[in-house]
Amino acid sequence: MKEYTVVDLFCGAGGFSLGFHLTRRFRTLLAIDNYNPAGLTYKLNFPMVKVLLEDIKDVNDSLLRKILGGAKIDVLIGSPPCEPFTGANPRRERNPLDRLYKDPVGQLTLHYIRILGVLRPRFFVMENVPAITEDGLKDALLGEFERVGYERVYFNILEAENYGTPSHRRRVFVSNLKIQPAPSPSNITVKEALSNLPLPGGFPPNHDLPKEPSHRKMKRMSRLDWGEAMIHYQGADKELPNLIRLHPHRIAPTVLGSSRFIHPYENRFLTVREQARLMGFPDSFVFTGGRDDQYNMIGEAVPPPLAKAIGLYVASRLDEEGG
Incomplete structure (x- = not known):
């Protein structure tokens, strides 16, 4: 062709x-x-x-x-x-x-x-x-x-x-x-998207653990149910959520450059690779730059x-x- x-x-x-x-x-x-x-x-x-x-x-x-x-x-x-x-x-x-x-x-x-x-x-x-x-x-x-x-x-x-x-x-x-x-x-759920990934660190690329939250944030994080947000911020005409604990049996919310999601089962933020999977990037696609740069590139893609x-x-x- x-x-x-x-x-x-x-x-x-x-x-x-x-x-x-x-x-x-x-x-x-x-x-x-x-x-x-x-x-x-x-x-x-x-x-x-x-x-x-x-x-x-x-x-x-x-x-x-x-x-x-x-x-x-x-x-x-x-x-x-x-x-x-x-x-x-x-x-x-x-x-x-x-x-x-x-x-x-x-x-x-x-x-x-x-x-x-x-x-x-x-x-x-x-x-x-x-x-x-x-x-x-x-x-x-x-x-x-x-x-x-x-x-x-x-x-x-x-x-x-x-x-x-x-x-x-x-x-x-x-x-x-x-x-x-x-x-x-059919739709692909968060659980399906994140399946088969090893523990963070090493392979695949961009799968290192993000910086650990403060003790106070970790405590708040541990209390979140699926779909709940840790914070809300003011948009042009309404409040918007961030730091959401993902629901494993649903699709993820919109991935933005500023988005940080909490793992559905673990008290931690998603790795760059996990965030990329939510946007459908294959594991072979490698992101360069600082970690915030990498999250931003994914959210803007x-x-x-x-x-x-x-x-x-x-x-x-x-x-x-x-x-």
């Missing part, structure tokens, strides 16, 4: 790329991110891909042409930062349009669209939180995509647990396709099982159009 080409913007550690690679239908030519631990992690796991550690604002047409050498790009994927839009951010701009046009981080979404207009791939898939469509933002984005030549754009809401991810994650995948992947037959389901669907549509 034909292999298609991909460019990944705001690639992070590479969860989105990994899912597309797992289909065996795609080859990533270029990945871009300005977060050094993410770029190093990406390069370690995808040694054949060109990785550009650069601020997207400084990536211009001539640099892209120089790196890609005129290669035809079939698909542009990417995940601009969601912090300006998410309700979990208590400091997001009050005016929704300011989140896109005034917030410097929100403006990075416009740079994704700018590069989309330069590369002109057959399909694009941009991941973010559903709040990026709220209160006039959807119409603003439609106008920006139309300006670079994409008049038909869809806002596909997908939930990761329906595609083989052991945690809840509801995201919008903005695309010039109606994305309708084939769902998994597109879950590979969901990315794979999207990749298979996109490949089928490319095939239908004649490769």
